[in-house]
Amino acid sequence: MLSFLAKRVPRTQTASRTTLLFDEGRSSIQFKAPGDKYLVVNHWPPASSEQDRNIALRPPLHWHRHQTEHFHVLSGQARFTLDGREIVKRAGESIVIPAQAFHTFCNASATEALAVELVLEPAWRARDEAFFRNVQSYRDDCRKAGVARSLPQVLLFNWAGGVVLALPGPPVLARLGGILMNFWGGLVLGKYVLGYQESYPEYYSPKQE
Known part of the structure; x- marks a missing residue:
């Protein structure tokens, strides 16, 4: 093992927190109670600047090997990229991402904050x-x-x-x-x-x- 070559950083104790703040507090991820249908809620700032378009929560284009993923927009507008297609969902709307589909998402609005909850599968x-x-x-x-x-x-x-x-x-x-x-x-x-x-x-x- 060549562990001495690994890049180490001090780890903050976050395991007991239900809400984690990022980007100097502009974005956050909130973990729901175990019995809730959804797993987490992402809070994004308006995408009014390059800094806010590239926040910590913005995932790269990716796919899940086994799970189907469900998103529900609580407020604002979310732009989903799904297998090359652009889809905008607004407050109260949901989208299902099938397993193995290439996807990502971001805040579609330069003026509204975005809150979107998501879950993969209970198992x-x-x-x-x-x-x-x-x-x-x-x-x-x-x-x-x-x-x-x-x-x-x-x-x-x-x-x-x-x-x-x-x-x-x-x-x-x-x-x-x-x-x-x-x-x-x-x-x-x-x-x-x-x-x-x-x-x-x-x-x-x-x-x-």
Whole structure:
């Protein structure tokens, strides 16, 4: 193991928090109660500047290996990219993202804040919460430390969460390339060579039933 080569940052204790703030408080992610239908609520500022269009919560184009994803817009307007199509959903509207569909989303308005709640599937709730908490808390700790995120660490989080980056090219090759990147870059290099973890106790603590 070459863990001495890994990029480490101080980890903030966020596991007990129900709301995590990012981008100096302009955006946040709120975790819902275990019995709620939805898992989290994302709060985004109006997309009035480049800074607010590229907030911490904006996901890259990606896909989920197994889960169907459900979004419900609480307020504002969300622009979804789904397999190359642009779809705008407004307050009270929902959208279903099928498993393995390439997608991302952002705030579609330059004047309104966006609140959107989402869930994958109940069977994956604990894994999904661990993924969101680890990815976002790690991102914010890197921001506070003034360092770039480690790609092998991010890929390891993705591997554990069933999330795959949507690479360019023909879909079949793009999917295979994304899975291989998670495996070799995240699991092999990230975990077994550099000593990163799929989850950190500072970021996520499993709920006791």
